[in-house]
Amino acid sequence: MKRFLVALVSVLIGAGVVAGVAVFAHATSGEPPLLVAEAGGTVDTPEGPMNSASLELYIYPNNSDAVPGPMEGVNALYASQGWPFYWPSTTLQVPANSLVTVTIYQYDSGGRVFNPYWAKVHGTVDGTMTVNGKTVSEWDPTKIAHTFTVHQYPDAGQPNLFVSVPLPDLGANEVGNANPYVDNPKVVTFTFKTGEPGKYVWNCEFPCGDQYQEFGGPMQQRGWMSGTLQVV
Template sequence: MKRALLTVVTVLIGVLIVAGSVMALSWAQEEPAFIEAKIDGTASTPQGDLPHATLDLEIYPNTSAEIPGPRGFVNSTIENNAVTQEESWPLYWPSTSLKVPAHSVVTIRVKQYDNATTPLNRFWADVHGTMDGTATYNGQKLTGIKPEQVAHTFTIHQYPESGQPTVFLSVPMLAVPNNAKNEANGYPKPQVIEFSFVTGDPGEYVWNCEDPCGDSYQGFGGVMQARGWMSGKIEVV
């Protein structure tokens, strides 16, 4: 009888440990809440007039009291020294989970506050897949920037296994100069980047930064392998 009880207790402890670990891991990998592009008019395109929607994003070099990051300092409960590590991670804000309308022109406006990290290939310094192949950088229309001026990229691609329309878009995010002084909010004056693209049928895509802005192997570890910082989902609805 005693032995049976011991077995039951041992198994229960095992179940609790496994369930606890699964919960901790899924919590750590949780995606931020979706933000939605707002329809604000119509835009003329080669396919005729389409609804136009706008989405505002920001890119910060690190978290702060005002910009706490996708899950604050929640990692501190999982790994003690993760707090200081995450504080220095760059991030897209206010969310990396984006919703945009189908069969529309979507304009993404980005305020970019981070310094440069040269991408591993010049391809990522050029604009790909926008409406007219350009993006505007502080109001100036360009087809690309210098590789050494790239801070991050915003790159949408497709889940390869599904039958949804192909989307490929990549826009380099212009860096703030290294010697730029911080303003009252603790961040320098941002670069303003704007680009537009035409959406097709509804689908689920992923996007990520293709600039080696992380740490560890070739700059693609750390923040680049975490969810909700330099990558996310984009739903065309």
């Protein structure tokens, strides 16, 4: 009986510690600062004139003195993990009923994406993107670093929005020997249309994390490889 009570107390203490850590992580976590798309001029489209806007994002393979990485709340605890991340923020805001052009400077290595669906461009104007100025509709699925994939929340009444582009990788040796980052990243540009206001989530669909099937760690963490997209 004594041994049983000791074991029971140990389990309860352990559960309390886990709960405390969870509460601490929740209490100290925070959304990265809002990154608002820069407004542009009016663009003529087949549907008529539309407002335009642009966003610039960067993907780094790890934090450095040059680019410290996300530090909001619990993210500061992850800074030493060497995780890849989007910069300068993963909390994005774009205007409604507009053409939004996103330019991503990609500095990371990669490999084969599990599902070749994510090596294709989805949801952009004309179903294309440009890579260092070359227009393409897909990329070699064995040479993917990350994806930028916007998903719909399951809320009724919100306009549908789904966008996904593959982001080509750089060579592992090239990235590994850089100090701290390569001089010539892959530059990916694409444009998509927004509708009425709504709130969406986005993430990377390339397995660049840890734990099960490499979909843990940074892939689950806001500020690193996932975030929100607000259409306002």
